Amino acid sequence: MVGKLALEQRKDLAVATTLTVNGNTHTLDVEPWTSLLDLLRERLQLTGSKKGCDHGQCGACTVLVNDVRVNSCLCLAVMHDGDAVTTIEGLGSEGNLSPIQQAFVDHDGYQCGYCTPGQICSAVGMLKEGHAKTEADVREQMSGNVCRCGAYPGIVAAVRHIMATSQTEGAR
Amino acid sequence: MNTHLIGTDVNRIDGPAKVSGAAKYAAEFFAPDLLYAVAVSGAIAHGEIDTIDTAEAMKVPGAVEVFTHKNRPHVSWFNKSYLDEDAPVDGKPLRPLYDAKIFFSSQPIALCVAETFEAARYMSRLVQVTYTSLTHQTDMKIAVQEAKKVTSSNRDGIEAPPKPRGNSARAYADAPVKIAKGYLSPTEIHNPMELFATTVIYNDDHTLTIYDKTQSVTNSQMYVCNIFGLSKNDVRVESPFVGGAFGSALRPQYQLFLATLAAKALKRSVRLTLTRDQMFTLGHRPETLQEIRLGANQDGQLLALHNESMQATSRYENYFEVIANWSGLSYLCENATMEEKTVSMDTSTPGDMRAPGAAQGVWAIETAMDELAVATGSDPVDLRLRNYADKDQNHGKKYSSKELKACYTQGAARFRWNERVATPRSERRGTALVGRGMAGGVWESPQMPAAAKATLAADGTLTVASGTADIGTGTYTMMAILAGEALGLPLGRVVVKLGDTELPVAPLEGGSWTVASVGSAVSKACKAVAERVFTLAAGINESPLKHASFQDVDFLNERIVLRDDPSKFVTLQSALEQGEGKPIEEKADSGPNMFKQHGYKSYTHSAVFVEVEVDEDFGTVSVCRVVSAIAGGRIINHEAAQSQIIGGIVWGIGMALQEQAETDHQFGRIMNHNFAEYHVPVNADVHDIDVIFVKEEDDIVNPIGAKGLGEIGLVGVAAAIGNAIYNATGVRVRELPITLDKLI
Numbered sequence: 001m002v003g004k005l006a007l008e009q010r011k012d013l014a015v016a017t018t019l020t021v022n023g024n025t026h027t028l029d030v031e032p033w034t035s036l037l038d039l040l041r042e043r044l045q046l047t048g049s050k051k052g053c054d055h056g057q058c059g060a061c062t063v064l065v066n067d068v069r070v071n072s073c074l075c076l077a078v079m080h081d082g083d084a085v086t087t088i089e090g091l092g093s094e095g096n097l098s099p100i101q102q103a104f105v106d107h108d109g110y111q112c113g114y115c116t117p118g119q120i121c122s123a124v125g126m127l128k129e130g131h132a133k134t135e136a137d138v139r140e141q142m143s144g145n146v147c148r149c150g151a152y153p154g155i156v157a158a159v160r161h162i163m164a165t166s167q168t169e170g171a172r
Numbered sequence: 173m174n175t176h177l178i179g180t181d182v183n184r185i186d187g188p189a190k191v192s193g194a195a196k197y198a199a200e201f202f203a204p205d206l207l208y209a210v211a212v213s214g215a216i217a218h219g220e221i222d223t224i225d226t227a228e229a230m231k232v233p234g235a236v237e238v239f240t241h242k243n244r245p246h247v248s249w250f251n252k253s254y255l256d257e258d259a260p261v262d263g264k265p266l267r268p269l270y271d272a273k274i275f276f277s278s279q280p281i282a283l284c285v286a287e288t289f290e291a292a293r294y295m296s297r298l299v300q301v302t303y304t305s306l307t308h309q310t311d312m313k314i315a316v317q318e319a320k321k322v323t324s325s326n327r328d329g330i331e332a333p334p335k336p337r338g339n340s341a342r343a344y345a346d347a348p349v350k351i352a353k354g355y356l357s358p359t360e361i362h363n364p365m366e367l368f369a370t371t372v373i374y375n376d377d378h379t380l381t382i383y384d385k386t387q388s389v390t391n392s393q394m395y396v397c398n399i400f401g402l403s404k405n406d407v408r409v410e411s412p413f414v415g416g417a418f419g420s421a422l423r424p425q426y427q428l429f430l431a432t433l434a435a436k437a438l439k440r441s442v443r444l445t446l447t448r449d450q451m452f453t454l455g456h457r458p459e460t461l462q463e464i465r466l467g468a469n470q471d472g473q474l475l476a477l478h479n480e481s482m483q484a485t486s487r488y489e490n491y492f493e494v495i496a497n498w499s500g501l502s503y504l505c506e507n508a509t510m511e512e513k514t515v516s517m518d519t520s521t522p523g524d525m526r527a528p529g530a531a532q533g534v535w536a537i538e539t540a541m542d543e544l545a546v547a548t549g550s551d552p553v554d555l556r557l558r559n560y561a562d563k564d565q566n567h568g569k570k571y572s573s574k575e576l577k578a579c580y581t582q583g584a585a586r587f588r589w590n591e592r593v594a595t596p597r598s599e600r601r602g603t604a605l606v607g608r609g610m611a612g613g614v615w616e617s618p619q620m621p622a623a624a625k626a627t628l629a630a631d632g633t634l635t636v637a638s639g640t641a642d643i644g645t646g647t648y649t650m651m652a653i654l655a656g657e658a659l660g661l662p663l664g665r666v667v668v669k670l671g672d673t674e675l676p677v678a679p680l681e682g683g684s685w686t687v688a689s690v691g692s693a694v695s696k697a698c699k700a701v702a703e704r705v706f707t708l709a710a711g712i713n714e715s716p717l718k719h720a721s722f723q724d725v726d727f728l729n730e731r732i733v734l735r736d737d738p739s740k741f742v743t744l745q746s747a748l749e750q751g752e753g754k755p756i757e758e759k760a761d762s763g764p765n766m767f768k769q770h771g772y773k774s775y776t777h778s779a780v781f782v783e784v785e786v787d788e789d790f791g792t793v794s795v796c797r798v799v800s801a802i803a804g805g806r807i808i809n810h811e812a813a814q815s816q817i818i819g820g821i822v823w824g825i826g827m828a829l830q831e832q833a834e835t836d837h838q839f840g841r842i843m844n845h846n847f848a849e850y851h852v853p854v855n856a857d858v859h860d861i862d863v864i865f866v867k868e869e870d871d872i873v874n875p876i877g878a879k880g881l882g883e884i885g886l887v888g889v890a891a892a893i894g895n896a897i898y899n900a901t902g903v904r905v906r907e908l909p910i911t912l913d914k915l916i
């Protein structure tokens with residue numbers, strides 16, 4: 001039941017949590033009910049990770065935790081004590097884009113841009129997983145990231161571009 | 173106008189900010205003492221709040237205040253203070269926290285404010301409310317008895333049905349071929365990815381800087397000023413990035429009101445973000461029922477046309493969309509009657525959602541036309557050509573341009589329409605039936621008054637500014653292209669500013685009019701700057717342009733070049749030096765040229781061709797191939813234009829197969845208010861999409877000859893998919909969405 005927890009107790013429940021975010025280590029007092037997404041956005045002001053539903057249904061909040069893609073709205077921050085988190089800000093900056101960020105620009109893999117950081121982090125995670133071989137695989141494995149603007153063909157083209165170039169690089 | 177940039181594939185200039193997380197949306201601005209707010213939604217659909225107890229909520233550590241109708245500060249009492257630019261003028265807009273009255277389920281009834289988001293969220297769970305419920309009605313099938321006829325417009329540009337032409341009843345009775353069917357479309361929700369949010373920064377001098385999710389900073393500013401009795405000088409609204417809107421942010425939404433109320437009362441900065449489920453009450457595509465009767469001769473030539481349309485609306489605002497009129501617009505038919513009715517219910521007011529009215533209206537008539545093609549044994553494209561109209565049938569006016577025939581021809585060729593077998597169930601692929609269908613689409617292309625400013629700095633950097641919005645539509649880049657074009661500058665030398673009430677006023681970003689309106693203003697301002705640059709260039713000692721006039725030169729590659737002899741030129745740099753380093757600034761107002769446009773109507777058109785696979789055992793539908801041929805005037809940025817159309821097609825797939833807000837009528841509340849249960853297309857639902865822009869020249873529609881593309885991509889898609897499903901299965905579904913239960 002909501003409200004059962006004695007209110008005074010709540011304050012004392014903050015837990016010291018250490019996170020390495022984009023290479024920077026932070027130790028913060030975190031209330032256990034703080035989501036990783038809210039911690040990133042509101043406490044670290046890393047607003048590149050987006051909130052589209054807060055329910056694990058849209059993928060806008062996707063970040064990489066120890067290189068694995070997760071919905072950060074479904075993670076409690078305290079559960080990631082000691083973990084390494086990479087957000088969109090950690091992949092590249094406006095003046096120094098990573099290849100996949102550049103591919104999204106070149107293939108117009110967005111419109112409003114709100115789902116985009118989540119799409120890109122998800123794509124990075126998916127490529128690491130290494131299960132996507134075909135275009136259909138990419139569509140399927142990127143389906144946890146909703147794009148209401150409907151930029152899916154551009155998203156797939158951007159991801160396929162990275163798959164193709166990393167193959168050639170691998171062959172070299 | 174030269175075209176070194178126009179019509180090419182230009183990457184969005186705001187792209188790097190978007191892909192790196194640097195682009196800031198409304199909920200992403202900070203202030204040192206920022207408070208967080210969470211809104212509480214009411215639990216009943218109709219009635220009154222009896223008691224509202226906030227004591228428990230206020231005990232949460234970090235709690236600052238709970239605002240309810242009991243303790244809210246003074247706000248305007250007048251209905252008209254709450255009217256915004258897109259509101260029905262005869263309605264009574266929602267006045268949040270005004271009194272105890274409840275008009276719809278999930279209406280905001282309290283605002284919890286705290287030092288942290290977590291505390292405010294916890295508070296919102298602890299507010300205790302009791303209600304007196306009154307009976308409610310949210311079921312259109314029952315409420316229909318109280319339908320009211322629409323006789324006059326109550327919003328700008330939203331017309332009542334035209335007078336009937338000819339005698340459609342008699343012509344129908346005499347027609348050898350008759351189609352008479354009802355078409356039902358459901359409530360749909362915009363669901364932009366970004367949650368609705370407002371951050372109000374309370375400045376030291378007590379002025380407010382408001383970051384709002386909006387399609388018009390001007391509209392938000394006016395709304396706040398009217399309600400809170402503030403002067404425009406005290407309220408600056410900014411909205412540099414908008415995470416999608418699709419019409420849902422045309423009207424100021426309640427988070428703007430509540431966040432401003434809290435910030436003013438507490439003299440602190442406040443952020444309020446709504447939840448996904450709360451966004452299901454911010455306006456919706458209204459449910460419609462259209463009764464269509466078509467009478468035709470044996471060849472499928474229309475003799476009579478009738479659309480009696482009914483649409484849901486709220487009880488507090490008689491909002492309506494143009495639905496029936498689309499039936500009578502595009503096909504030659506001497507006898508036509510359109511009727512529009514509204515059905516008031518205990519829901520929130522519907523709101524413009526991408527191609528409002530046309531999405532449903534064109535779906536119905538284009539499905540009926542397919543039924544007529546089947547009834548007369550006509551090819552669907554031939555049938556449309558047989559009834560082709562060279563004039564807007566509703567207004568009796570000429571089109572400023574209409575290259576729809578080119579859309580039919582080029583679309584059909586690309587799609588290989590000739591491979592289609594008219595008889596349903598003729599083709600299989602594994603366990604799937606394969607079908608092909610097509611439909612036409614149409615949307616308006618108006619121009620609105622807009623202003624823009626262009627400033628050429630001494631270093632040759634051009635800044636163009638207008639208080640418009642970029643909701644993903646590509647406005648930033650469109651403005652940069654037109655500016656770069658006018659002064660012969662590469663995009664890297666152009667800076668674009670928008671989404672700020674400090675900038676020249678632009679219309680609401682909607683209705684597919686931004687490129688026409690803001691684009692024309694930008695072009696005009698830049699041309700005025702170019703003329704001044706030319707004067708400077710010509711005034712240089714021994715200038716090669718001394719005897720030239722402005723009409724004789726082109727602005728190319730940072731040079732002012734004599735068109736007839738390109739060896740004669742002055743560099744932009746020299747011209748600016750001649751101006752002694754002073755920036756050149758020009759502001760321009762532009763609006764429709766009534767004289768030129770008199771007697772004309774302007775529209776975008778499309779022909780959409782679709783191939784589907786329908787699994788015979790499961791009834792699942794895959795839209796495997798779409799070709800959409802668009803007549804949209806001059807294309808400014810081919811890349812973004814293509815994305816706009818693709819996005820519209822994806823919306824069409826959602827409309828045809830997935831989207832429906834389902835209401836539990838016992839509680840009068842939408843049940844599937846989240847992304848798990850309100851389905852929108854995901855990546856795996858989208859396959860091959862091919863977009864064609866046919867050549868369409870139009871010097872009447874607006875000075876730049878471009879037509880907006882935000883809506884046309886969607887219009888007709890659901891009909892084309894339904895028609896393809898009929899071709900695959902022989903099942904005609906007249907109730908959207910076409911889910912598998914309707915096919916097996």
Ligand code: FES
Nearest residue numbers: 054056058059073
């Ligand atoms: S915000 Fe996390 S999945 Fe939607």
Ligand code: FES
Nearest residue numbers: 111113147148149
């Ligand atoms: S780019 Fe707008 S939601 Fe994906």
